[in-house]
Amino acid sequence: MQKILNNKSFDELKTWKDLVDHQKKIKDKSILDHFKNEPERMDYTWLEWDDFVVDFSKNRIDKKGFNLLLKLADNADLKTAIESQFKGAKINATENRAVLHTALRTLDTTPIFVDEIDVIPKVKATQEKMFSFCKKVISGQWKGYSGKSITHVVNIGIGGSDLGPAMVVEALAHYKNHLDVSFISNVEGDHHEEILEELNPETTLFVIVSKTFTTQETLSNAKSVRSWFLKQASEKAISNHFIAVSTNLEMTTDFGISIENTFPMEDWVGGRFSLWSAVGISICLAVGPDHYNNLLSGAGKMDLHFRYTSFEKNLPVVLALISVWYNNFWNAESEVIIPYTQYLKNFPAYLQQGIMESNGKSVGRDGKPINYQTGTIIWGASGTNAQHAFFQLIHQGTKLIPSDFIGFKKSLKGNKKHQFKLLSNFIAQTEALMKGKNKLEVKEELDSIGMDINEQEKITPFKIFEGNKPSNTILIDKLTPSSLGKLIALYEHKIFVQGVIWNIYSYDQWGVELGKQLAGKILKDIEGKPKYSHDPSTSKFLSLIRSSF
Numbered sequence: 001m002q003k004i005l006n007n008k009s010f011d012e013l014k015t016w017k018d019l020v021d022h023q024k025k026i027k028d029k030s031i032l033d034h035f036k037n038e039p040e041r042m043d044y045t046w047l048e049w050d051d052f053v054v055d056f057s058k059n060r061i062d063k064k065g066f067n068l069l070l071k072l073a074d075n076a077d078l079k080t081a082i083e084s085q086f087k088g089a090k091i092n093a094t095e096n097r098a099v100l101h102t103a104l105r106t107l108d109t110t111p112i113f114v115d116e117i118d119v120i121p122k123v124k125a126t127q128e129k130m131f132s133f134c135k136k137v138i139s140g141q142w143k144g145y146s147g148k149s150i151t152h153v154v155n156i157g158i159g160g161s162d163l164g165p166a167m168v169v170e171a172l173a174h175y176k177n178h179l180d181v182s183f184i185s186n187v188e189g190d191h192h193e194e195i196l197e198e199l200n201p202e203t204t205l206f207v208i209v210s211k212t213f214t215t216q217e218t219l220s221n222a223k224s225v226r227s228w229f230l231k232q233a234s235e236k237a238i239s240n241h242f243i244a245v246s247t248n249l250e251m252t253t254d255f256g257i258s259i260e261n262t263f264p265m266e267d268w269v270g271g272r273f274s275l276w277s278a279v280g281i282s283i284c285l286a287v288g289p290d291h292y293n294n295l296l297s298g299a300g301k302m303d304l305h306f307r308y309t310s311f312e313k314n315l316p317v318v319l320a321l322i323s324v325w326y327n328n329f330w331n332a333e334s335e336v337i338i339p340y341t342q343y344l345k346n347f348p349a350y351l352q353q354g355i356m357e358s359n360g361k362s363v364g365r366d367g368k369p370i371n372y373q374t375g376t377i378i379w380g381a382s383g384t385n386a387q388h389a390f391f392q393l394i395h396q397g398t399k400l401i402p403s404d405f406i407g408f409k410k411s412l413k414g415n416k417k418h419q420f421k422l423l424s425n426f427i428a429q430t431e432a433l434m435k436g437k438n439k440l441e442v443k444e445e446l447d448s449i450g451m452d453i454n455e456q457e458k459i460t461p462f463k464i465f466e467g468n469k470p471s472n473t474i475l476i477d478k479l480t481p482s483s484l485g486k487l488i489a490l491y492e493h494k495i496f497v498q499g500v501i502w503n504i505y506s507y508d509q510w511g512v513e514l515g516k517q518l519a520g521k522i523l524k525d526i527e528g529k530p531k532y533s534h535d536p537s538t539s540k541f542l543s544l545i546r547s548s549f
């Protein structure tokens with residue numbers, strides 16, 4: 001195992017101790033205190049880049065703390081790590097792979113070498129193949145077996161082969177063409193049957209997406225869908241209706257998909273970072289190559305910003321450091337992400353895989369167990385819906401939950417009245433979280449409705465909001481393919497920065513393998529004569545399930 005990144009333990013970084021001390025020093029100061037004490041606060045906490053504003057002023061941090069965090073990034077050799085990633089070094093050491101989703105959206109053709117081979121020509125060739133195929137399907141030139149054009153696309157994949165494409169297709173619904181796009185992911189039979197009920201095989205294109213082409217869920221779904229299709233069409237018709245995206249061209253051929261209908265991906269693209277590769281073909285079909293290209297170039301711009309901007313103005317670096325601050329020095333366990341647009345309602349779910357599969361690790365890059373917190377728990381939903389669901393807990397619960405508020409200045413359909421209401425909620429919530437409501441304000445409110453003093457005394461404790469709840473605000477001009485590309489890339493780089501600082505490998509996912517292996521054994525015990533030994537609880541469930549069929 002060749003180690004490219006350093007393996008300095010996070011808690012042994014020079015600035016770690018300073019940060020621990022600094023947190024103790026400022027822990028009783030509120031965010032409002034920081035505003036009072038720092039007349040220049042907005043100068044360093046308000047960051048503008050392209051069509052993005054990131055404001056991190058509403059956080060429990062002061063200038064000194066922020067500077068210490070910047071030093072921490074230097075202590076962790078972040079700059080070198082960023083360069084190693086962009087240049088194609090095999091920083092995913094446990095899988096001996098480079099990590100090059102950035103090569104898929106690079107804005108130029110500067111060579112990037114992996115094993116002494118420039119990857120860019122292959123990237124461009126696959127993109128051309130993909131774009132030309134998508135154009136044929138969208139224009140109706142690509143015909144189904146009965147001569148009709150395609151009207152419906154079904155993406156069959158799971159994890160990174162589903163979440164990214166599904167999230168982006170939904171996010172870019174405003175830019176969509178006439179093709180309907182559905183997603184089959186779960187191995188649950190009801191899931192794919194619900195979708196198949198609505199489909200006409202003559203006009204449907206199935207896209208089987210699996211980096212490995214060995215994933216149980218995807219292969220089972222693909223086989224069942226193929227059987228359904230063959231009840232109505234001939235084997236010959238498969239080539240008009242099934243395409244595949246994979247690194248495993250042997251398995252795609254075995255499945256009966258020709259090389260012509262297969263779109264390759266490389267092993268240096270992690271599943272959860274793969275929507276920029278041929279895995280994004282459903283996105284490209286849904287919105288067309290021009291919009292898809294804008295998505296890529298938006299991400300490419302964020303890559304340049306991340307690679308070349310000094311850390312104090314570098315959006316992914318700053319957001320990563322703020323998150324490390326709460327995770328490791330304030331013991332916050334989770335982060336909530338609230339996009340103020342329904343188009344991004346699945347963005348938190350998408351980020352759950354990106355963030356938690358990447359940084360949910362407990363072994364350092366030196367192979368030793370680590371004794372500090374790593375990956376944060378990510379959750380969230382769209383605003384304002386989220387306000388009426390879980391905001392109570394953020395405002396008045398006992399837990400410290402740092403939040404990211406993501407909003408867009410302009411709406412897509414131009415309804416200003418609603419947009420003003422949406423944005424007023426977006427801004428009001430971050431202000432309310434920070435300011436809270438004190439006893440005096442509660443009293444004024446209760447006086448104004450004429451409540452008598454005795455009643456006031458009883459109800460007041462419940463109406464007080466302690467405030468001082470931190471948030472980052474990300475305000476973007478408008479939701480476009482390009483700004484979405486930037487936003488996704490922003491979080492991708494945040495993941496990487498945190499992995500470097502925490503001294504973990506962010507690009508493997510061995511933790512998911514155990515469940516896969518156990519499910520295989522249990523399946524054998526459900527389908528045939530049980531042969532594996534299990535604990536009493538598992539055995540009881542097995543016999544219950546066996547006796548129900």
Ligand code: F6P
Pocket residue numbers: 158159160161209210211212213214215218271272357509512
């Ligand atoms: O959940 C584990 C995982 O390996 C993810 O990392 C990946 O995105 C998903 O399974 C699907 O894998 P594949 O694309 O190989 O089917």
